[in-house]
Amino acid sequence: MKILSRRFYSQNTIKIAQELLGCFLVREYRGKIMKVIITETEAYIGENDLACHASRGRTPRTEVMYGVPGHAYVYMIYGMYHCLNVVTEEKDFPAAVLIRGGINPSPALPLAKGESPGFPLWQRGTKGDLNGPGKLCRFLKIDRKLNTWDLTKSEKLWIEERDSKIKLPKVIKSRRIGIDYAKHCKEYLWRYSLSSRT
DNA sequence: TATACGATCACCT
DNA sequence: GGTGATCGTATAC
Numbered sequence: 001m002k003i004l005s006r007r008f009y010s011q012n013t014i015k016i017a018q019e020l021l022g023c024f025l026v027r028e029y030r031g032k033i034m035k036v037i038i039t040e041t042e043a044y045i046g047e048n049d050l051a052c053h054a055s056r057g058r059t060p061r062t063e064v065m066y067g068v069p070g071h072a073y074v075y076m077i078y079g080m081y082h083c084l085n086v087v088t089e090e091k092d093f094p095a096a097v098l099i100r101g102g103i104n105p106s107p108a109l110p111l112a113k114g115e116s117p118g119f120p121l122w123q124r125g126t127k128g129d130l131n132g133p134g135k136l137c138r139f140l141k142i143d144r145k146l147n148t149w150d151l152t153k154s155e156k157l158w159i160e161e162r163d164s165k166i167k168l169p170k171v172i173k174s175r176r177i178g179i180d181y182a183k184h185c186k187e188y189l190w191r192y193s194l195s196s197r198t
Numbered sequence: 199t200a201t202a203c204g205a206t207c208a209c210c211t
Numbered sequence: 212g213g214t215g216a217t218c219g220t221a222t223a224c
Contacts, residue, residue, distance in 0.1 A: 042205070077205065078203090078204060078206050079204090081207070083205060085205085098205055133206075135207075177205070178204080178206070179205060181203095182205095
């Protein structure tokens with residue numbers, strides 16, 4: 001499986017946020033490999049985006065967003081959860097994609113009622129459903145130790161391109177979550193998800 | 199140094 | 212629908 005390249009991460013953030021859907025987020029932890037299919041993302045773009053952490057400029061925390069694309073931006077939220085972002089666009093332009101949700105496609109997972117083998121992975125039931133950035137990071141053992149991690153090598157944390165043979169459902173665009181403070185920016189349709197969820 | 203609050207989640211009514 | 216947990220960060224003092 002091919003690892004997403006620096007070149008991929010240097011593209012337009014909205015495009016990346018959509019193209020990450022269906023890709024595999026891979027975590028290597030204590031010698032084990034965990035893979036999750038990305039099903040939900042949000043774009044945070046530039047200092048003019050009032051929802052973006054970089055809207056208040058360069059700080060020690062947001063420095064990574066200004067750096068080379070293809071690195072991880074991991075921060076703690078509400079004192080108890082972590083959120084994983086991938087840094088996008090060119091160096092010195094602060095932007096990132098928040099990974100908000102995924103599906104654990106492990107074949108060991110029991111199928112939910114009404115599901116058959118071969119059931120589309122992103123329509124699987126709750127057993128493998130990692131809906132929410134906090135839950136996703138908790139499952140994949142992602143915390144601030146992985147902040148600034150380079151995602152373009154096959155160590156600890158990376159993303160692999162999606163299987164082109166698998167047809168993805170329509171991408172749903174909606175408002176971003178939990179950013180009521182962001183004034184007009186909260187109206188932007190910068191949240192992207194596969195159609196089994198809203 | 200002090201304080202306010204958040205790119206969340208689980209549990210409650 | 213609402214609320215509490217819990218702490219890093221930004222900002223005010």
